[in-house]
Amino acid sequence: MIYTEVYTAPEWNERECLRYAGTTPQAVSVEERSLFEACLKEAESKLTYKVCWGRFPVRRTENGLDFGFFKTDSKALMKNLEGCEEIIVFAATIGLEIDRLIRRYTSLSPAKALFFQAIGAERIESLCDAFCDDLKGKGLQLRPRFSPGYGDLPLELQKDLFRVLDCPRKIGLSLNESLLMSPSKSVTAIIGIGGRTEEEKNKCSACEKTDCAYRG
Amino acid sequence: MKFLEYLKNNILYLDGGMGTLLQAEGLQPGEHPERWNYEHPEVIVKLQKMYFDAGTNLIISNTFGANVLHFELEELDKIVKHALENARTAAAESTGTQEKFVALDIGPTGRLLKPYGDFDFEECVAVFAETVKLGVKYGADAIFIETMNDSYETKAALLAAKENSDLPVLVSNAYSEDGKLMTGASPAAMVAMLEGMGADAIGVNCSLGPKALAPIVEQYLEKASVPVLLKPNAGLPRDVDGKTVFDVLPDEFSDDVAELVKKGVRIVGGCCGTTPDYIRETVAKTTDVKPVPVTDKHITCVSSYTHAVEFGASPILIGERINPTGKKRFKQALVENDIDYILNEGLAQQEKGVHILDVNVGLPEIDEVEMLKKVSFELQAIIDLPLQIDTTDVTAMEQALRRYNGKAMINSVNGKEENMKDIFPLVKKYGGLVVALTLDENGIPDTAAERVAIAEKILKTAAEYGIDKKDIIFDTLAMAISADPNAAFATVNALKEIKERLGCHTSLGVSNISFGLPNRDFVTSTFFAMALENGLSAAIMNPHSADMMKTYYAYRALHGYDENCADYINFASNFVPAATTGTAAPQPAADQQEFKSQLQKAVVKGLKEQAGELTAKLLEETAPLEIVQNEIIPALDIVGKGYEQKTVYLPQLLMAAEAAKCAFEKIKAAMSTGNGSTAAKCSFVLATVKGDIHDIGKNIVKLLLENYGFDVADLGRDVAPELILEEVKRLHAPMCGLSALMTTTVPAMEETIKLIHAEAPWCKVVVGGAVLTQDYADRIGADKYAKDAMEAVRYADEINAAL
Structure with a gap:
């Protein structure tokens, strides 16, 4: 069974948002601050927060993992799901309007487009956090979320995730030929249930790109 | 009796949900239900017969995702053929005495159309056209376009139906909780477009239960001059002890639907979670309701x-x-x-x-x-x-x-x-x-x-x-x-x-x-x-x-069209009479020490309007190019250097660039009326590589390059290597900039570089983007790795100077 959840605006993380825009709360100038706040105001009412998800058993085979709708031999995912009997697969999106705002301002005001990009990135991450917090609130022990394209997990998995979650119909999320998602501010991921219990403090630790500008 | 004739004087009953019933019969998650038409025809016939027995007039074939994106044409033909045959068999086997029809079902492709997706409108029309032609070939009575959550895709489907058949077309959209389609259309917008194109009936299905859909359906009833249809879900699905249950049961469902039939809905059925019981009760509660006539609303x-x-x-x-x-x-x-x-x-x-x-x-x-x-x-x-x-x-x-x-x-x-x-x-x-x-x-x-x-x-x-x-x-x-x-x-x-x-x-x-x-x-x-x-x-x-x-x-x-004169007050109280003479903005003395001029300050601070106004004022006395050389470029340099030294951050860099652009726009306007020529530097071809749609970085580079006088040919995002090469050759461009954000698109970047180096050896390729590093850039053969937009500008200046 695939479920659809509609959220109200999740908790706001300004520091993270400014980081996506290439600045910090300390460095931001008066002019930047006022533009940033204008963008926030313009975006606020236009965003929707939707998640669709399902729960699936994990079978371990000789070559790797089998979720029924998908088999993989990804080492990184196997490590991530060590000890997990079940996974949650979800797709989340904040809707198409943020893409429209970004596009509208791309030529009119690239500075605003940059802020809308950053707001979109922060909002979708916060939505994923809110969704995971909900699951934790139901008493589930969760592994860090793991998305297609992380480590050696192929982006091709997107096709299977989309089919099993019925994303276009459930939350209006579609996949293009290059396996990118529209609306662009969207996330798909696998979350292991149970397994190791200690929290992983750094979300970026699963990624091999150690010189990334956004590494936390 | 012909379908449209029947519709004229009767309430038409549709079928209910198939997905949940098929899952109960063993359909696996992720499996294509359309294949069951030929793999398990007996199951499809059994379920559709149950609907006919419950009073359904129009069965919608089990072809929701049957299109050439999901199936080869040969298999598609087989699916549509069997799907329509199954429905006909169900009609023949049913004990129901009501009029029975079969519609070809067309659901969305799952792809989003351009500009926000990558699916071309005409390609989309062509995809639907294949399914429509098969529906005609195998004798459907009507076409049912449903669960569309994008107006543009809905248009493509309706156009395909109209261009490839003379069958009646029913069009149903899926609305979100906010009463709009996923891509933003209101019910009134959909009514306008679909009626304009000649849909025979329009309405809503899926997403919500009948109560939640009522306000949307009522808007259809108010605006539409064609019959309105309603096919709601049995409310929302919930997990109860590992079993899926829907929260609206047949009794409540049929009560709610009957209310809307009394208000004028002419075509009713059920979507996700509904079963023959839902239809049976709906029929029972509306069979004595006199159909509300469909009237022309005369809306221009x-x-x-x-x-x-x-x-x-x-x-x-x-x-x-x-x-x-x-x-x-x-x-x-x-x-x-x-x-x-x-x-x-x-x-x-x-x-x-x-x-x-x-x-x-x-x-x-x-x-x-x-x-x-x-x-x-x-x-x-x-x-x-x-x-x-x-x-x-x-x-x-x-x-x-x-x-x-x-x-x-x-x-x-x-x-x-x-x-x-x-x-x-x-x-x-x-x-x-x-x-x-x-x-x-x-x-x-x-x-x-x-x-x-x-x-x-x-x-x-x-x-x-x-x-x-x-x-x-x-x-x-x-x-x-x-x-x-x-x-x-x-x-x-x-x-x-x-x-x-x-x-x-x-x-x-x-x-x-x-x-x-x-x-x-x-x-x-x-x-x-x-x-x-x-x-x-x-x-x-x-x-x-x-x-x-x-x-x-x-x-x-x-005339009393403006409640409380609110719009007038808003307009009049913000009204600024045009200045009669060009008075410059007051100049605080302190700033003059920090900046060489007011224009420089406006550019550095990113004040767009001021930058434009000050430039226009300067143009009265100063030659356009002098302003560029003495004012704008030095201001951009201040910001650019600040950015490189990390005293200025990215938003400020962009705001300054925008202000400079406003100034340039004034200069361009002045030069297009005079005889001046834009002293552009060399051309620079710019693109985000194939497969990548992230273009903010590329757009930043474009803005800065333009400000620094380069003639930028921006090819956009997701651009094929051949197209980039073609443009480089056409302009004989000495430089080409490529951007990629994702590791998965770096191979496309490498391919583009190889192609340019082989076919246009005069062109230097500079690369950038979140995933790139010097090491990566070297490995894929780029001439230059630019870690940010300023570095790309500096490099372009070097190349330009050496020409």
Whole structure:
């Protein structure tokens, strides 16, 4: 069974948002601050927060993992799901309007487009956090979320995730030929249930790109 | 009995959910249910027979995802054939005595159309066309297009159905909790577009239960002149002890649906989670309800991909600024393919409050068909106002209407027989509200009576094409009073009679009236008031004219169309009279020490308006290029250096670049009227590589390069290597910049570099983007890795200097 959840605006993380825009709360100038706040105001009412998800058993085979709708031999995912009997697969999106705002301002005001990009990135991450917090609130022990394209997990998995979650119909999320998602501010991921219990403090630790500008 | 005939006098019952029932029969998650048509026909027949037994009139075939994106044509043929056969078998085996029909089901493709997805509109039409043709081949009674959550894809499906069959078409959309489609369309917008294109019934299905869908259905009932359909879910699914249950049971469901049938819904069924029980109870509770007749609502409207604009008592403003006539800078933009300039003209008019944008890009030296197509598409990507497609080129008209997302305004048709023969079929096929000019083979008549006579002829001919008068809006042609003192009367009297006696809406290009006179706005705005008083519904006008806007807001307030005069108060209290002389902004002394000039300060601080104004002021005395060299470039350097030294951050860098762009725009305008030439540096081809749609980084580089005087050819995002090479060769560009954000698209970048190095060895390739590092760049053979936009600019300057 695939479920659809509609959220109200999740908790706001300004520091993270400014980081996506290439600045910090300390460095931001008066002019930047006022533009940033204008963008926030313009975006606020236009965003929707939707998640669709399902729960699936994990079978371990000789070559790797089998979720029924998908088999993989990804080492990184196997490590991530060590000890997990079940996974949650979800797709989340904040809707198409943020893409429209970004596009509208791309030529009119690239500075605003940059802020809308950053707001979109922060909002979708916060939505994923809110969704995971909900699951934790139901008493589930969760592994860090793991998305297609992380480590050696192929982006091709997107096709299977989309089919099993019925994303276009459930939350209006579609996949293009290059396996990118529209609306662009969207996330798909696998979350292991149970397994190791200690929290992983750094979300970026699963990624091999150690010189990334956004590494936390 | 024929399907449409039955629908005329009866309530038509659809089937209920299939997905949940098929899962109970063993359909696995992720498995294609369409294959069950030939793998397990007995199961499909059994379920569909249960629906017929429950009272269903129209079974919708099990072909929701049956299209050539998911199946090879051969398998698709087999699926559709079996699907329709199964439904027919179910009808034959059912004990029900009601009329029984079978519809070909068409669901969404799951792909999002351009500009926000990567699926081309015409490709989408072609995909649906294949399924439609098979539906016709295997004898469907009707086509049921359903669960569409995007207006543009809905249009593609309906167009495919209309172009490939004569079958009745029912169109059903899936709305979100906010009462809009996922891509933003309101029910009124969908009604406008779908009715315009000739859908036989329209309505809503899926997503929510009947109570939650009621307000949306009621909007359909209020606006639609065709039968309305409703196919709700059994509420929302919930997990109870590992089992899926829906929260609206048959009793409540059928009560709610019956209420809506009494209000006028004519076609009902169930979607996700509903079963034959839901249909049986619905039939039982509505079988004695007398069907509410479907009446014509006489609504004159146009729509965009978000909303409809209705013509009524309050006047409609149509912005006239997207038009090259008499505008040097606009012509230059068309010739240079400067779409951004045109888009900004649109945005500026939207900010002034127009309801519709007129789009005219006709210029002898360009390909109007392509340009009109492109400009309407790009406008629809960023502006949610309906467009008025304005061209005399019939091919350009058709191409633009075909791809228009909504119901367009069409400018124009006239009383000439040949012209009506060209235009009316397009209005009929694509839908639209057409502006009809009261002129014919003999030109524009002098008297009002003769103009009205032409209007009557136009209405009569339109009726022969099946076009109702609600879709025609008359323009009685404003002519210059400087040439004929009676011109205004003839125009106004004609429109008054057309409004009152013929009952049609009217529109005028008001500006013509003052042609040849000084301070034209004085005359135009008074004429506008005069015409409004005589029944003018809409005006094609310049929203930047303060006089016109004064008339508009005052007229609405005076006629009681503006509740509490709120719009007028908002307009008038923010009104700033145009400065009579160019007084410069006050200059605080302290800043003068920090910056060399006010313009430099405005650019560095990113103050766009000020930068533009100060440049315009400077241009009165200083040569354009001097301003560039002595003011703008040094200001950009201050910011650029600050960015490199990490005292300035990315947003400020961009804000400064924007302010500089505003200054450059003034300089460009000054030079396009004078004889100066833009002292551009060399050309620079720029693109985000194939497979990657992240373009913010690329756009930043573009903005900075342009500010530094490079002639940037921006190919956009997701660009194939061959296209990039072609442009490099065409311009003999010494440099090409490639951007990629994702690791998965780096191979496409490598391929592009190899191709350029092999075929255009003179061209240096500079790369950048979040995933790239010096090491990566070296490995894929790039000439240069730029860690940020400033570094790309510095490198470009080096190459340019060495040329």
